[in-house]
Each structure stands twice: as C-alpha cells, then as structure tokens.
Amino acid sequence: METPRYPYVPEPAIRRLPWYLACVQRLRAQGVEYVSSTAISQQLNVDASQIAKDLSYLNIKGKTRIGYEVAQLEQGLNDFLGFHKCHNAVMMGVGSLGKALIMDSGLSRYGLDIVAGFDVNPELIGTEIAGTPVYDISELAARRESLGAEIAVLAVPVEYAAEVTELCVAAGIKALWNFTPFHFKTSPEITIENTSIYAHLAVMYNRMEQR
Numbered sequence: 001m002e003t004p005r006y007p008y009v010p011e012p013a014i015r016r017l018p019w020y021l022a023c024v025q026r027l028r029a030q031g032v033e034y035v036s037s038t039a040i041s042q043q044l045n046v047d048a049s050q051i052a053k054d055l056s057y058l059n060i061k062g063k064t065r066i067g068y069e070v071a072q073l074e075q076g077l078n079d080f081l082g083f084h085k086c087h088n089a090v091m092m093g094v095g096s097l098g099k100a101l102i103m104d105s106g107l108s109r110y111g112l113d114i115v116a117g118f119d120v121n122p123e124l125i126g127t128e129i130a131g132t133p134v135y136d137i138s139e140l141a142a143r144r145e146s147l148g149a150e151i152a153v154l155a156v157p158v159e160y161a162a163e164v165t166e167l168c169v170a171a172g173i174k175a176l177w178n179f180t181p182f183h184f185k186t187s188p189e190i191t192i193e194n195t196s197i198y199a200h201l202a203v204m205y206n207r208m209e210q211r
C-alpha cells in the first residue's frame with residue numbers, strides 16, 4: 001500500500017482549507033506576497049491559532065513577523081486539496097440533479113471531471129449531456145476502467161441508492177459522492193461522502209429564526 005503523503009487531518013480542518021485557499025488566491029491576485037494567520041483570520045472569522053494549527057498539518061509554517069509566503073501557501077493548499085489534479089468520475093443517475101452536476105463547469109476547477117453518466121431510462125441512454133455520454137447502467141463494470149473513473153457521484157432515487165452503490169463497488173469504484181438522502185455509514189470497501197444542500201438550508205432557516 002502507498003504511504004499517504006500527509007498525516008491524518010481532522011475533517012473540520014479539511015473543510016476550512018478551501019476557505020484559506022480562496023482567501024490566499026484573492027491576496028495573490030492583489031499582488032500580496034506575505035500574509036499572517038491574523039490577517040487571514042480577520043477575513044474569515046476563524047481564530048489565527050486555529051489557522052496556524054490547520055496549516056501545520058500540511059507542513060506549512062509561517063515565518064516570525066513575516067507570516068506565510070502567499071504563493072507557497074497557495075501551492076501547498078492546492079497540492080493537499082487535490083483541486084489541481086484531475087479525478088475522473090461517473091454520474092450514477094442523470095435526472096435533474098445529475099444533469100445539473102454534469103453541466104456545472106465549476107466542478108472541473110475543483111479537479112472533478114464527470115466523464116460519463118449511467119442511467120436506466122431508455123430515453124437518456126445513448127444521448128449526451130453537454131458532450132458527456134450517457135450509458136446503460138448495466139455497462140458500468142465493462143466501461144469503468146477505460147473511463148479511468150474511480151469516483152461515482154450518486155444521484156439516483158433514494159430507493160436505488162444501496163443497490164447502485166453495490167454495483168459501483170463491484171465495478172471497482174473507490175469513492176462515492178452521495179447526494180441521495182440515504183445516509184451511508186463508513187464502509188471498508190469505499191470512501192463515502194454524504195452531501196446535502198438541504199442540510200445547509202436547515203442551518204440557514206434555524207439561524208434566521210434566532211436573529
């Protein structure tokens with residue numbers, strides 16, 4: 001097994017890193033060469049000590065009184081986050097959400113390239129969505145390797161989530177970005193990331209109530 005390039009980083013820290021990256025990218029565009037954790041902290045409302053700790057997981061250390069070199073910090077964050085690497089993915093379920101994700105050009109800026117869709121609907125099979133082919137789900141195992149995809153994005157109706165996931169595992173998929181409300185627990189066979197835009201809405205509604 002390959003040795004990981006970085007030590008284990010806690011999930012809350014990983015979730016903060018893209019915010020640091022966006023901040024550092026803005027600074028570089030403004031021609032700023034060095035930045036302190038205090039300056040980043042003022043923009044993002046995260047403790048400066050927390051920022052320094054998060055960055056230390058990536059082996060990025062600031063210099064006393066000068067801070068972090070912006071270009072180096074951006075490079076380090078990009079390397080760790082993998083946004084500059086290309087990760088081929090397949091879309092499982094090409095309905096309204098699946099189509100929207102295939103058409104979102106923003107994903108490729110974050111290293112995710114959806115190279116094919118798989119569905120059961122005969123009206124979709126054999127078509128293309130923004131140049132991305134849609135195949136019959138029964139062809140996943142035969143096509144996965146040549147598509148170079150180790151990631152599947154799951155956007156099927158919730159009642160099919162478990163069976164489509166099994167198909168993905170059997171086809172050699174290594175990670176699942178799950179958009180269905182089926183909440184997968186961790187699995188020994190596959191990395192699973194459950195995502196819900198609705199959960200964020202719930203937080204927003206709750207905070208509005210509390211204002």
Ligand SMILES: NC(=O)c1ccc[n+]([C@@H]2O[C@H](COP(=O)([O-])OP(=O)(O)OC[C@H]3O[C@@H](n4cnc5c(N)ncnc54)[C@H](O)[C@@H]3O)[C@@H](O)[C@H]2O)c1
Binds near residue numbers: 157178196197
């Ligand atoms: N996480 C989020 O924020 C979020 C947002 C929107 C939708 N969703 C979820 O995403 C899923 C898709 O939603 P939608 O609105 O796109 O639904 P949809 O009905 O428009 O699309 C579902 C697609 O899956 C296909 N499908 C059905 N069974 C399949 C199977 N066994 N294998 C492959 N494809 C199959 C259908 O033919 C259809 O094209 C649902 O589970 C929904 O709850 C989540």
